[in-house]
């Protein structure tokens with residue numbers, strides 16, 4: 434099993450960025466959690482972070498025919514990017530959406546998720562643990578498929 438984990442803009446600033454919302458753990462800790470989870474589960478993982486919408490679209494397109502599924506936190510692009518939604522639909526790979534904070538309890542402009550419209554499941558408000566849950570969910574889903 435071969436998955437891609439994508440993190441969108443400003444997630445490289447974890448630990449520094451609004452710690453009350455996103456916690457004190459930094460991006461390296463997130464990468465380690467994802468790598469450790471995948472190693473334990475026997476999953477090959479590629480982890481990608483970008484602050485650029487087009488780079489995320491390119492990465493999703495490159496997953497076509499190469500990866501079995503995607504875990505994605507599109508960050509602010511969640512609420513704006515039809516391009517990321519279309520890319521997820523184009524490759525038609527099972528994708529799980531994850532948000533560190535509970536976006537359902539935040540501003541009105543965060544209440545729409547374009548990427549989420551192409552995802553099989555969303556985890557939010559669980560902190561970094563949400564990534565572990567998202568990976569386990571995707572593994573279960575792929576094993577059932």
Ligand code: DQA
Pocket residue numbers: 442443444506507508509510511531532533534535536543
């Ligand atoms: C986020 C929530 C988004 O609304 C925000 O723009 C982010 C992070 C989260 O993980 O909670 O950058 O995706």
